[in-house]
Amino acid sequence: MIRSELIQKIADEHELNLNQAERIVNTIFEEIIDAMSSGDRVELRGFGAFSVKQRDARTGRNPRTGESVEVEEKCVPFFKTGKLLRDRLNDN
Amino acid sequence: MAGKTLTRMDLSEAVFREVGLSRNECAAMVESVLQHMSDALVEGESVKISSFGTFSVREKAARVGRNPKTGEEVPIHPRRVLTFRPSHLMKDRVAAGNK
Numbered sequence: 001m002i003r004s005e006l007i008q009k010i011a012d013e014h015e016l017n018l019n020q021a022e023r024i025v026n027t028i029f030e031e032i033i034d035a036m037s038s039g040d041r042v043e044l045r046g047f048g049a050f051s052v053k054q055r056d057a058r059t060g061r062n063p064r065t066g067e068s069v070e071v072e073e074k075c076v077p078f079f080k081t082g083k084l085l086r087d088r089l090n091d092n
Numbered sequence: 093m094a095g096k097t098l099t100r101m102d103l104s105e106a107v108f109r110e111v112g113l114s115r116n117e118c119a120a121m122v123e124s125v126l127q128h129m130s131d132a133l134v135e136g137e138s139v140k141i142s143s144f145g146t147f148s149v150r151e152k153a154a155r156v157g158r159n160p161k162t163g164e165e166v167p168i169h170p171r172r173v174l175t176f177r178p179s180h181l182m183k184d185r186v187a188a189g190n191k
Contacts, residue, residue, distance in 0.1 A: 001132040002140045009128045010121065024107055024121050029144045031098075031106040033182050037189030040095035042103075047126045048174075052095070052186055075190035076183060077145075079176035088134050089149060089172040 036077055046084035053078045100126075133174060145178040 003025065011021035032042050036052050043049040057073040081089075100122050107118040129139050129147065138148040149172050157168040178186075 001129070001137055003142050003144075006125065006128055006139070006141070010124055013124055013128075014117075014121065020111060023111055024118075025125060027107050027110045028103050028122060028125055029141060031103050033144065033185055035095075035098045035102075036182075037185045038095065039190050041097045043097050043099055044103075044126060045100070047130060048176075052190055054190075074187045077178040077186045079145075079147075079178075081174040085130050085133070085174065088130065089174060091134075 039075075044082065046082050048082040048085060049080050051078050051080070052076070136172075141179075143179050143181045145176055145182055147174060147176050149173070150175055 007018060007021045007025050010016065010025060011018050014021070016024075032050055035042050036050055039052055041049060041051040052075045054075050055073060058071050060069050060071040061067065062069060100119070104115065104119040104122045107113070107121055108115050111118070113121070132139050133147060133149055136149055138146060140146045152171050152173055154170045155168050157166050158164065159166055
């Protein structure tokens with residue numbers, strides 16, 4: 001399923017025009033990225049939680065040239081699946 | 093990272109500010125989005141949200157695990173797990189916002 005299909009499903013289910021459904025779906029994803037960009041967590045019970053993890057600085061290597069490069073410490077997005085969804089994936 | 097935790101309520105509040113629907117309807121929209129995504133994943137489909145990221149289901153083979161406390165061997169059954177791969181845009185924005 002891709003973004004446009006999700007938008008279509010929301011429009012169909014709630015009898016909205018595509019434009020409105022698109023704004024709704026986009027707002028939700030935008031809000032999640034926005035929260036993580038501020039270092040916040042987004043916890044959606046039953047679905048999962050988005051959080052930010054810190055990665056230490058390290059010495060990386062350019063895989064093509066083998067050259068060493070210093071990689072600065074940085075923050076990366078992380079998603080942990082919720083219990084209900086995890087259970088549903090394994091049909092219990 | 094001294095951040096706060098957002099919930100469905102915050103997402104539905106964001107939707108409320110964006111579109112002219114009631115708070116109740118906005119909460120239903122958030123629920124419905126999560127529900128459709130979950131349903132697709134349970135069907136084994138990937139969910140690919142451009143400029144956000146991709147959720148995909150992976151099959152894990154059975155293996156022998158060990159209880160770290162007792163050292164006892166326990167069988168781990170084959171199972172399906174969900175992985176999320178953030179888009180470049182998300183990674184860039186999260187990295188830039190948490191410098």
